[in-house]
Amino acid sequence: MHRRGFVMGMFAAGISCVGSIDxxxxxxxxxxxxxxxxKQALLDFVARTTTAGSSDYIPIEQRIAVFDNDGTLWSEQPxxxxxxxxxxxxxxxxxxxxxxxxxxxxxxxxxxxxAALAASGDKGVLEVIAATHAGMTIEAFTRLxxxxxxxxxxxxxxxxxxxLVYQPMLELMALLQGNAFKTYIVSGGGVExxxxxxxxxxxxxxxxxxxxxxxxKFEMQQPDKPVLMKEPKVEFIDxxxxxxxxxxxxxxxxxxxxxxxxxxxQQMLEYTAGGEGARFMGLVHHTDAVREYAYxxxxxxxxxxxxxxxxxxxxxxxxxxxxxxKVIFPFEKQQ
Amino acid sequence: MHRRGFVMGMFAAGISCVGSIDxxxxxxxxxxxxxxxxKQALLDFVARTTTAGSSDYIPIEQRIAVFDNDGTLWSEQPxxxxxxxxxxxxxxxxxxxxxxxxxxxxxxxxxxxxAALAASGDKGVLEVIAATHAGMTIEAFTRLxxxxxxxxxxxxxxxxxxxLVYQPMLELMALLQGNAFKTYIVSGGGVExxxxxxxxxxxxxxxxxxxxxxxxKFEMQQPDKPVLMKEPKVEFIDxxxxxxxxxxxxxxxxxxxxxxxxxxxQQMLEYTAGGEGARFMGLVHHTDAVREYAYxxxxxxxxxxxxxxxxxxxxxxxxxxxxxxKVIFPFEKQQ
Numbered sequence: 068m069h070r071r072g073f074v075m076g077m078f079a080a081g082i083s084c085v086g087s088i089d090x091x092x093x094x095x096x097x098x099x100x101x102x103x104x105x106k107q108a109l110l111d112f113v114a115r116t117t118t119a120g121s122s123d124y125i126p127i128e129q130r131i132a133v134f135d136n137d138g139t140l141w142s143e144q145p146x147x148x149x150x151x152x153x154x155x156x157x158x159x160x161x162x163x164x165x166x167x168x169x170x171x172x173x174x175x176x177x178x179x180x181x182a183a184l185a186a187s188g189d190k191g192v193l194e195v196i197a198a199t200h201a202g203m204t205i206e207a208f209t210r211l212x213x214x215x216x217x218x219x220x221x222x223x224x225x226x227x228x229x230x231l232v233y234q235p236m237l238e239l240m241a242l243l244q245g246n247a248f249k250t251y252i253v254s255g256g257g258v259e260x261x262x263x264x265x266x267x268x269x270x271x272x273x274x275x276x277x278x279x280x281x282x283x284k285f286e287m288q289q290p291d292k293p294v295l296m297k298e299p300k301v302e303f304i305d306x307x308x309x310x311x312x313x314x315x316x317x318x319x320x321x322x323x324x325x326x327x328x329x330x331x332x333q334q335m336l337e338y339t340a341g342g343e344g345a346r347f348m349g350l351v352h353h354t355d356a357v358r359e360y361a362y363x364x365x366x367x368x369x370x371x372x373x374x375x376x377x378x379x380x381x382x383x384x385x386x387x388x389x390x391x392x393k394v395i396f397p398f399e400k401q402q
Numbered sequence: 403m404h405r406r407g408f409v410m411g412m413f414a415a416g417i418s419c420v421g422s423i424d425x426x427x428x429x430x431x432x433x434x435x436x437x438x439x440x441k442q443a444l445l446d447f448v449a450r451t452t453t454a455g456s457s458d459y460i461p462i463e464q465r466i467a468v469f470d471n472d473g474t475l476w477s478e479q480p481x482x483x484x485x486x487x488x489x490x491x492x493x494x495x496x497x498x499x500x501x502x503x504x505x506x507x508x509x510x511x512x513x514x515x516x517a518a519l520a521a522s523g524d525k526g527v528l529e530v531i532a533a534t535h536a537g538m539t540i541e542a543f544t545r546l547x548x549x550x551x552x553x554x555x556x557x558x559x560x561x562x563x564x565x566l567v568y569q570p571m572l573e574l575m576a577l578l579q580g581n582a583f584k585t586y587i588v589s590g591g592g593v594e595x596x597x598x599x600x601x602x603x604x605x606x607x608x609x610x611x612x613x614x615x616x617x618x619k620f621e622m623q624q625p626d627k628p629v630l631m632k633e634p635k636v637e638f639i640d641x642x643x644x645x646x647x648x649x650x651x652x653x654x655x656x657x658x659x660x661x662x663x664x665x666x667x668q669q670m671l672e673y674t675a676g677g678e679g680a681r682f683m684g685l686v687h688h689t690d691a692v693r694e695y696a697y698x699x700x701x702x703x704x705x706x707x708x709x710x711x712x713x714x715x716x717x718x719x720x721x722x723x724x725x726x727x728k729v730i731f732p733f734e735k736q737q
Contacts, residue, residue: 128607205650249609262654272463273654274584274609283650285643285669293669293676295650308620315540315618315630317652319597319608334620334628341628 096242099235099394105349105386109239112347116323117246123345125323127247132324133277133314133335134240136254136261138369139328139351140269142231144360145222147368149260150184150192152215156199164198173198185367196257197299201281204294205259212263226398229268233351234397236326240269248324253277253314255306255331259297277317279305310335328353333374336383348383350374355389358399431577434570434729440684440721444574447682451658452581458680460658462582467659468612468649468670469575471589471596473704474663474686475604477566479695480557482703484595485519485527487550491534499533508533520702531592532634536616539629540594547598561733564603568686569732571661575604583659588612588649590641590666594632612652614640645670663688668709671718683718685709690724693734 100106115123116130137143146154157167157176167173172191175183184191200208221228240250252261252271258278265271282298305313311334314322325332325339328351336348352371353362364372378385386392394400435441450458451465472478481489489511492502502508507526510518519526535543556563575585587596587606593613600606617633640648646669649657660667660674663686671683687706688697698706713720721727729735 128601131609258651258654266463274466274652276654280651283647285646285673287672293646293672295646295673311620311628311630312618316593316615317609319593319611337622337628338620338630 096245097235097238099238099392099400101391101393103387103391105384105391108384109242109347109349112324112345113242113246116345125345129320129323130243130246130248131251131318131320131322132240132243132248133251133253133318133322133326133339134236135327135329135332135335136252136256136278138353139326139332140232140236140240140252141228142221142359143369144362145368146181146185147256148221148228148231149256151219151228152212152260153195153199154181154184155215155219156211157195160199167198193301196281196301200257200260201297201299203297205283205297206294208259208297209263212260216264224396229264230398231396232268233392234394234400235392236351237269237397239326240271243324244270249275251275251277251314251318251322253305253310253335255279255304255309257281258305277305277313279303279309306331308334311338314338323347325349326351327374329369329371330374333377336374337377340381340383348378348381349386350378350383351386351388354387355392355395357389358395359388361389431580432570432573434573434727434735436726436728438722438726440719440726443719444577444682444684447659447680448577448581451680460680464655464658465578465581465583466586466653466655466657467575467578467583468586468588468653468657468661468674469571470662470664470667470670471587471591471613473688474661474667475567475571475575475587476563477556477694478704479697480703481516481520482591483556483563483566484591485530486554486563487547487595488530488534489516489519490550490554491546492530495534502533528636531636532616535592535595536632536634538632540618540632541629543594543632544598547595551599559731564599565733566731567603568727569729569735570727571686572604572732574661575606578659579605584610586610586612586649586653586657588640588645588670590614590639590644592616593640612640612648614638614644641666643669646673649673658682660684661686662709664704664706665709666704668712671709672712675716675718683713683716684721685713685718686721686723689722690727690730692724693730694723696724 097106115121116125118124134140137147154176161167161177167177172183172187184195216227216229219228220226221231224231243250250271252265254261256278258276258280261278262273262276265276266273280302282300282302283295284298286296287293321342322339324347325336326349327335340346340348353360355361362369388395432441450456451460453459469475472482492511496502496512502512507518507522519530551562551564554563555561556566559566578585585606587600589596591613593611593615596613597608597611600611601608615637617635617637619631619633621631622628656677657674659682660671661684662671675681675683688695690696697704723730
């Protein structure tokens with residue numbers, strides 16, 4: 068039967084309704100965006116694809132929009148926020164692990180050398196993630212993440228990390244959600260780290276978060292408690308060519324809209340662009356050292372180099388944060 | 403921000419609305435179910451959990467319902483339908499693979515020995531799946547599945563396999579969908595095999611199908627075609643203790659409602675039962691050899707033994723197909 072043809076037993080209060088809008092007929096739906104080409108391209112895409120009869124109309128079930136997280140929806144400097152979580156947790160656990168005092172990168176991190184982790188490469192990062200993200204249930208991990216978010220502060224802005232989300236991107240996701248697009252996060256970050264807070268912060272429920280993951284095992288703890296335990300072993304890296312793979316695994320449809328900010332998003336944008344019909348591909352370019360950070364081709368974190376060249380060549384939208392965004396963080400509006 | 407607090411730009415026609423109902427105040431929402439304890443337990447659960455103010459009320463975002471597929475939503479005898487697909491495809495490919503004529507279980511299957519595959523065990527089944535489900539794009543595989551469904555006939559009922567879905571379960575899923583439950587399939591079957599048709603047949607979109615999967619790789623085919631290729635290697639088996647793991651990976655929430663039919667669903671039901679608040683755990687017991695099949699503790703396919711004992715012990719609902727279902731297949735209504 069058809070997807071929307073079988074809603075039965077409707078009674079009493081309708082709780083949510085979705086429809087299509089003519090974006091131009093509305094009040095400003097992207098108030099934190101300057102009236103630039105980026106903003107017009109976004110409003111135009113939403114109007115074209117949701118207006119019945121338009122040659123670019125996209126049926127509701129195909130309205131899949133994917134967003135990278137680090138550097139696209141929230142900041143990623145001076146280190147990925149999940150790495151800050153891992154470092155804080157490593158230090159907290161250190162007294163119970165005297166063996167770490169003789170082992171790198173643990174030793175340096177515990178001593179306060181923030182650069183040691185980066186210097187240790189992928190291997191070191193994975194060892195630290197394994198030591199700090201495993202050996203507990205999913206629920207216990209979720210609590211740890213939320214406890215950390217409630218107390219940790221970003222070193223430059225002296226605010227909770229979840230304050231450092233991008234107001235223009237919140238508006239963009241709300242615009243898409245209001246037009247029956249299903250918004251997904253597709254991130255190299257850990258899926259359980261993100262799911263702990265994405266519903267509260269981005270209005271994106273856990274089932275719409277795709278990310279990297281470790282092995283999880285089902286256990287029946289005695290006498291009668293079924294739990295899922297996080298194990299210290301990587302299962303899937305949702306980055307670069309892993310992003311289209313993650314999209315296929317979790318969503319099973321090719322997106323029509325994709326936003327990223329770095330070379331790790333290139334294949335996700337290519338995969339999105341490769342489908343039939345109207346598409347939108349966008350990149351956030353970090354150009355504002357005063358209000359946020361400025362980095363691109365030479366950055367160790369969030370390098371934007373090959374994907375930028377491809378975006379220019381193909382005519383994808385490249386958002387210039389400094390020029391295109393009136394406000395970067397929600398707290399700027401309140402000041 | 404809150405999940406439902408940010409719908410903006412609503413204009414023109416509302417297309418879908420969800421709400422809560424009092425199931426008892428309605429016309430019969432499960433017309434193919436006899437007035438048995440199973441039916442009452444289902445209606446009672448939906449009424450209790452969706453009535454505002456009820457102590458068993460479940461917020462909409464937590465209304466996750468999971469269903470096994472083979473033997474729970476459609477038949478699984480005399481062999482899993484996906485295995486029938488693999489056998490048909492193996493025979494179709496055989497002329498181009500002379501080497502198969504000297505290799506078991508390929509040789510026997512090509513010669514028409516349907517039992518050879520089962521006899522070859524997991525190893526044989528995986529070899530046949532690898533030979534028939536890989537080396538092509540996701541889109542090409544989806545077309546293959548749909549072409550097969552359009553022409554293949556079930557050996558006993560002489561009908562397309564998708565005719566052999568259970569009418570009472572379609573009604574149950576529609577009842578839940580109409581009450582804002584998100585219905586998921588969580589099956590040992592291949593995720594891409596199911597996604598090819600679940601939206602059309604069950605009203606379940608691809609992103610709500612969790613299943614076993616093979617490795618998939620992103621490739622940029624020359625000059626400019628990004629594709630996902632299916633590789634001949636198993637990645638994840640979504641069965642037994644793998645089902646709660648698959649649920650966590652894809653959905654990231656513990657379900658409140660779970661339906662299965664075999665020991666492969668036991669851990670999914672245990673995991674569902676292990677959460678807080680109102681829950682529903684159900685099993686389909688195949689008791690009707692005349693209209694469908696009768697099998698349980700001794701069956702090689704869909705064995706129901708340990709999960710049955712646990713259901714009895716814990717008071718989970720066990721549906722007796724013969725006694726509880728007026729109609730089994732949709733085509734019975736049209737006769």
